[in-house]
Every structure is written in C-alpha cells, then in structure tokens.
Amino acid sequence: MKFAKKLVAAVLALGMCSVLLAGCDNAADKQSVESIKNSGSIVMYTDAAFPPFEYMEGENAMGVDVEIGMEIAKALGVELKVENVKFDSIVGGIQSGKAAFGAAGITITDERKESVDFSIEYYTSVQYIIMKEDADYKNISDLGGKTIGVQLGTTGDILVSEAVNGSEDDNGEHVTGSLEGSDAECKQYANAIEASQDLVNGRIDAVVVDKLPAESIVNNNTGLKCVKAEDAEPEAYGICVAKGNDELLQVINDTLQKLIDEGKIDEYVVAHSTI
Structure with a gap:
C-alpha cells in the first residue's frame, strides 16, 4: 500500500512537471521572434x-x-x-x-x-530607506518597533519581511531576522509611491525601496529624506x-x-x- 501511494505520488509529480514544462514551451512559442x-x-x-x-x-x-x-x-x-x-x-x-x-x-x-x-x-542598484527629515536610520536593522512600507514582491519586501519574520537556511533551519521580536511590521503596498504617501501622512515610519525610486520620491515630497541601507547588498x-x-x-x-x-x-x- 505504501509503495502504491509512493508510485501514485511520483506519477502525479511527474505529470505536474510535464504540465509546467509544456506551459513554458507554449509561452516561448507564443512569444517567439x-x-x-x-x-x-x-x-x-x-x-x-x-x-x-x-x-x-x-x-x-x-x-x-x-x-x-x-x-x-x-x-x-x-x-x-x-x-x-x-x-x-x-x-x-x-x-x-x-x-x-x-x-x-x-x-x-x-x-x-x-x-x-x-x-x-x-x-x-541598492536598497534605500525613506524617512521623515527628523528621523535617523542607517540600516534596516535600525527599524525595530517601526512600521515599514514596501512594494509587494520587490527586493525591499523580501529583505524587510525576512528581517521582521526571519527566514530559513538551506537546511530548513530558522534564521532569526534582525527585527524579529521587536514589534516591527512590514506593510506591503502596490507600489512605493503609495507607501510614501502613508509615510508623509504619518501612517508608517519608513519605506524601503531601490535607490533611484527613493530619490525620485524624496525629490517630489517635502519633509522626506533617504539614505542607503548599509545592511543591504547591491542588486x-x-x-x-x-x-x-x-x-x-x-x-x-x-x-x-x-x-x-x-x-x-x-x-x-x-x-x-x-x-
């Protein structure tokens, strides 16, 4: 019975892989030169x-x-x-x-x-932290207890989410995030412009986003500044x-x-x- 279940699981897995590969081939064909x-x-x-x-x-x-x-x-x-x-x-x-x-x-x-x-x-590029002019953050790890805005699915989202919630290493072991247990919150937005408006209006404390968008947002919003997140790697x-x-x-x-x-x-x- 166990062998049968394993065989069925293997067949299903193989079938799923075939479907995924077929989907990729189909997409490449649809958008061929x-x-x-x-x-x-x-x-x-x-x-x-x-x-x-x-x-x-x-x-x-x-x-x-x-x-x-x-x-x-x-x-x-x-x-x-x-x-x-x-x-x-x-x-x-x-x-x-x-x-x-x-x-x-x-x-x-x-x-x-x-x-x-x-x-x-x-x-x-590299990640930047946008904040109010009177704030003083240099690292994502400095944002303990703060509400941090990010654009959903971006590098900023990944880095802040891992800092707040922790992550897993290659062996599946939990790696403690730099903000884990600090009551920091990662708040996801459709885009960084929406996040920055909440920052301007005092609903969040910082926004983490790529360098050039951060600079553009600061240039278009008085009372904000941005700095390079020293604990983020280039991308x-x-x-x-x-x-x-x-x-x-x-x-x-x-x-x-x-x-x-x-x-x-x-x-x-x-x-x-x-x-």
Missing part, C-alpha cells in the same frame, strides 16, 4: 510606479525600461505595446505567454530564475522572458549590450531622473 514579427508588435509588461525606470505621464508609460523596450522593438522591426500591471503579476504573465518580456527594475534572483529566463544585467536588474525563449533573449541581450556600450542607459537614467 517569428510570432512577434508576424503580429507586428511586441508586448512588454511593467509596473509604471517605479521612477525613473517606469512611470505614467498622462496615459502613457515612460521611463528607462520603456526606452529600452522601444529599442528592443526597433531591433525586431515591430511596434512596442506597454501594458501596466502589478509588479507581482509580471513573472506570471511572462510564464503564460501574455507578454513577450518583463522590464520593471526587476532584480535577478535565483528564485525568479526558476520561473523565467533573464537577460544580462543592465543596471545595479542587478534584468529583463525576463519565458523559459526557453532563447532567440528573443538573444535579441534583448544584443540590444542591451549595444545600449550599455554606447552609454545610452546612463543617459536614459539621467533624462528620466530630471523630469
């Missing part, structure tokens, strides 16, 4: 509340990643269509084939690599595509490398940081 060229357009998923990488200007998405997206579309000879979605739905949209690629200041992580393929790195941004979509990934990598070599990405950052 040939399919994109035949359709005349390429769909990019982003979350346009992360300036200067993506933000809304009227009804149009703008920013560094949109500039990059336009260059990718140009390389393919098609039109770029940008769809503004929630950050934590981007990877799922790529997996299902609803979009060809995701570009939203997405940090390359081992966990995300299990679901999608990533381009070469095109920008390096690299990449563009994601469906697993196995190697031909499209090569086009994206070639485009990114050209933009990097020409200094264009730095130009985009400056241009969209001063708007």
Whole structure:
C-alpha cells in the first residue's frame, strides 16, 4: 500500500512537471521572434510606479525600461505595446505567454530564475530607506518597533519581511531576522509611491525601496529624506522572458549590450531622473 501511494505520488509529480514544462514551451512559442514579427508588435509588461525606470505621464508609460523596450522593438522591426500591471503579476504573465518580456527594475534572483529566463544585467542598484527629515536610520536593522512600507514582491519586501519574520537556511533551519521580536511590521503596498504617501501622512515610519525610486520620491515630497541601507547588498536588474525563449533573449541581450556600450542607459537614467 505504501509503495502504491509512493508510485501514485511520483506519477502525479511527474505529470505536474510535464504540465509546467509544456506551459513554458507554449509561452516561448507564443512569444517567439517569428510570432512577434508576424503580429507586428511586441508586448512588454511593467509596473509604471517605479521612477525613473517606469512611470505614467498622462496615459502613457515612460521611463528607462520603456526606452529600452522601444529599442528592443526597433531591433525586431515591430511596434512596442506597454501594458501596466502589478509588479507581482509580471513573472506570471511572462510564464503564460501574455507578454513577450518583463522590464520593471526587476532584480535577478535565483528564485525568479526558476520561473523565467533573464537577460544580462543592465543596471545595479541598492536598497534605500525613506524617512521623515527628523528621523535617523542607517540600516534596516535600525527599524525595530517601526512600521515599514514596501512594494509587494520587490527586493525591499523580501529583505524587510525576512528581517521582521526571519527566514530559513538551506537546511530548513530558522534564521532569526534582525527585527524579529521587536514589534516591527512590514506593510506591503502596490507600489512605493503609495507607501510614501502613508509615510508623509504619518501612517508608517519608513519605506524601503531601490535607490533611484527613493530619490525620485524624496525629490517630489517635502519633509522626506533617504539614505542607503548599509545592511543591504547591491542588486542587478534584468529583463525576463519565458523559459526557453532563447532567440528573443538573444535579441534583448544584443540590444542591451549595444545600449550599455554606447552609454545610452546612463543617459536614459539621467533624462528620466530630471523630469
């Protein structure tokens, strides 16, 4: 009986893996270079509340990643269509084939690599803490007993959640977080702009987000300041595509490398940081 149960479990697991792999292949086929060229357009998923990488200007998405997206579309000879979605739905949209690629200041992580393929790195960032001008925090670990705003699904969310709740090591053992037991709270928002408004209004004590969005938020809100979180490691941004979509990934990598070599990405950052 035990053998039978194990056999059934193994068959089910194998079946599930086959379904997942088929789903990845289907997404790559839906968004193949040939399919994109035949359709005349390429769909990019982003979350346009992360300036200067993506933000809304009227009804149009703008920013560094949109500039990059336009260059990718140009390389393919098609039109770029940008769809503004929630950050934590981007990877799922790529997996299902609803979009060809995701570009939203997405940090390359081992966990995300299990679901999608990533381009070469095109920008390096670090986490910043936004606070009121009279506050004095230098590390995430300094936020004991505070309510900390983060954008759902981002690096800031992961770091603060682990600091507050702890994490697990490779052996499944609990690792105590730097804020665990301090009554600190991680409050998740759809985007960092919403979190910063609660900070301005005194509903939370700090916001943890990437450097450039933090600086943009501070520049647009009096009474706030931001500093680098000294206990956070640097992170690299990449563009994601469906697993196995190697031909499209090569086009994206070639485009990114050209933009990097020409200094264009730095130009985009400056241009969209001063708007």
